[in-house]
Amino acid sequence: MDGSLEALDVIERQTAVLVRHFEMFYRRTDIHDDLDRAEYLLLRTLSEVGPQDINTLAAALGLDPSTAGRQVSALDRQGLVARAPAANDRRRSIITPTAAGLRRMEAVRTARAESLADLLGGWTEEELHTLGAMFTKYNGAVARKFLAGAAEEPVTAATR
Amino acid sequence: MDGSLEALDVIERQTAVLVRHFEMFYRRTDIHDDLDRAEYLLLRTLSEVGPQDINTLAAALGLDPSTAGRQVSALDRQGLVARAPAANDRRRSIITPTAAGLRRMEAVRTARAESLADLLGGWTEEELHTLGAMFTKYNGAVARKFLAGAAEEPVTAATR
DNA sequence: GTTAATATCGGCATTATACCGATGAATGTC
DNA sequence: GACATTCATCGGTATAATGCCGATATTAAC
Numbered sequence: 001m002d003g004s005l006e007a008l009d010v011i012e013r014q015t016a017v018l019v020r021h022f023e024m025f026y027r028r029t030d031i032h033d034d035l036d037r038a039e040y041l042l043l044r045t046l047s048e049v050g051p052q053d054i055n056t057l058a059a060a061l062g063l064d065p066s067t068a069g070r071q072v073s074a075l076d077r078q079g080l081v082a083r084a085p086a087a088n089d090r091r092r093s094i095i096t097p098t099a100a101g102l103r104r105m106e107a108v109r110t111a112r113a114e115s116l117a118d119l120l121g122g123w124t125e126e127e128l129h130t131l132g133a134m135f136t137k138y139n140g141a142v143a144r145k146f147l148a149g150a151a152e153e154p155v156t157a158a159t160r
Numbered sequence: 161m162d163g164s165l166e167a168l169d170v171i172e173r174q175t176a177v178l179v180r181h182f183e184m185f186y187r188r189t190d191i192h193d194d195l196d197r198a199e200y201l202l203l204r205t206l207s208e209v210g211p212q213d214i215n216t217l218a219a220a221l222g223l224d225p226s227t228a229g230r231q232v233s234a235l236d237r238q239g240l241v242a243r244a245p246a247a248n249d250r251r252r253s254i255i256t257p258t259a260a261g262l263r264r265m266e267a268v269r270t271a272r273a274e275s276l277a278d279l280l281g282g283w284t285e286e287e288l289h290t291l292g293a294m295f296t297k298y299n300g301a302v303a304r305k306f307l308a309g310a311a312e313e314p315v316t317a318a319t320r
Numbered sequence: 321g322t323t324a325a326t327a328t329c330g331g332c333a334t335t336a337t338a339c340c341g342a343t344g345a346a347t348g349t350c
Numbered sequence: 351g352a353c354a355t356t357c358a359t360c361g362g363t364a365t366a367a368t369g370c371c372g373a374t375a376t377t378a379a380c
Contacts, residue, residue: 004285005273010292011280012273014299016201019182021302022175024222026335027368028306038336041176054358062184064338069359071336083358091346091357113165113172119301120171125164127297132170134294137287139174141279142181146188186366187337198367214327224369229328231367243327251326251377325378334368340361347356 031111035080035104042071043080043097043105051096053086062147080104191271195240195264202231203240203257203265211256213246222307240264 026032032040045060046052052060058068072095075081080101086092097105120128186192192200205220206212212220218228232255235241240261246252257265280288 004277004288007285007288007292008273008276008280011288011295012269012276013204014292014295015182015276016197016204016272017299018178018295019197020201020221021299021306022179022182023368024306025302032335036335037176037179041180044173044176061180063336065358066339066360067337070361073359085346089347089357093358109172112176113168116168116172116175117164119305120168120298123297123301125167128164128167128171130290131294131298132167132174134291135171135174135178137283138280138291139177139181141283142185145279146181146184183337192366196366223367225327226329226370227368230330233328245377249326249378253327321380323378323380326376328374328376330373331371333370335366337365338363340363342361343359345357345359347354349354350352 025115029115031108031115035108038071039075039080040105040108042068042075043101044109046081046095046097047102047105051094053092053094057095059147062143075101185275189275191268191275195268198231199235199240200265200268202228202235203261204269206241206255206257207262207265211254213252213254217255219307222303235261 026037035043042057042061045057049060054069054072055065057072058065061068063071072081072083076083078101080098082096082098083093084096086094120131123131186197195203202217202221205217209220214229214232215225217223217232218225221228223231232241232243236243238261240258242256242258243253244256246254280291283291
């Protein structure tokens with residue numbers, strides 16, 4: 001168990017640093033000038049799992065519904081998502097990304113991938129795969145612990 | 161290069177999710193009630209590299225000096241750091257963690273490690289090592305790109 | 321003596337979030 | 351049909367963390 005404790009110490013420290021580094025990345029690039037991180041992830045999620053009502057979306061993202069609603073409103077105002085009552089329950093509002101929303105998201109996605117390619121330019125293909133797999137596995141653990149409906153594969157942990 | 165592109169896509173997506181997950185972790189646990197993330201990392205850094213002046217500390221953390229100063233002031237008010245003029249240049253203020261500060265930091269560190277132990281309870285020792293190594297390597301890449309004085313091993317990428 | 325460096329302090333602003341509550345429309349229950 | 355519940359919208363209030371800017375005082379360099 002000594003080795004695991006040591007590894008956990010490393011992970012603990014590196015996650016503290018990771019948070020700072022994500023913040024740095026975010027503030028020092030212009031990638032998220034037109035679509036902030038939260039909006040990007042929301043659009044990304046919608047593009048992957050299809051139209052959702054607010055509550056389902058909020059649960060998938062681990063957000064408070066009022067926060068999800070606020071983000072959706074912001075995107076709606078920008079014409080990046082559309083809202084329509086659900087066919088089987090008009091109290092529910094189904095959120096759909098618009099074509100413009102998907103284009104915006106793709107642009108950010110591309111820019112992010114390019115920035116990462118630059119950052120990790122010296123890594124081997126195997127290392128990149130390992131990093132992706134480790135991030136995915138960690139996210140999966142978090143999702144299972146914190147996200148409702150985690151009996152199935154949580155949305156935010158999906159590999160896609 | 162196809163495999164690398166695919167891996168970068170995975171990494172790109174998982175980092176977007178990671179940010180949300182760190183936020184969730186932060187808000188849904190009480191670990192950072194007495195010491196917020198930024199303060200924790202600052203104290204942690206000081207404990208590892210020893211007393212620093214504000215500008216060096218800010219550079220190590222990738223922060224604006226006024227932000228670092230703000231954090232130091234907050235910690236000073238809580239008696240968790242001490243400030244003293246440098247012996248060789250009294251314009252400089254050397255920041256030192258107090259015993260109380262180190263104790264506070266250790267308490268948070270322990271709580272974080274325990275929380276991670278719970279989260280990653282089903283992982284093998286090898287997987288934990290790999291995760292730690294990948295986080296470390298990624299942080300190293302970020303530090304080299306964004307942190308000044310990165311000719312030497314950047315502080316925030318250190319394994320310790 | 322003049323100029324520059326250093327830190328302190330705070331104004332202003334942004335990002336992302338949670339909790340709370342009021343409101344109105346739609347649905348469910350009896 | 352009446353009443354209770356659900357759902358989303360909206361916004362108030364607050365927090366955490368940050369950057370850019372500038373004023374100020376002290377100290378160091380020239």
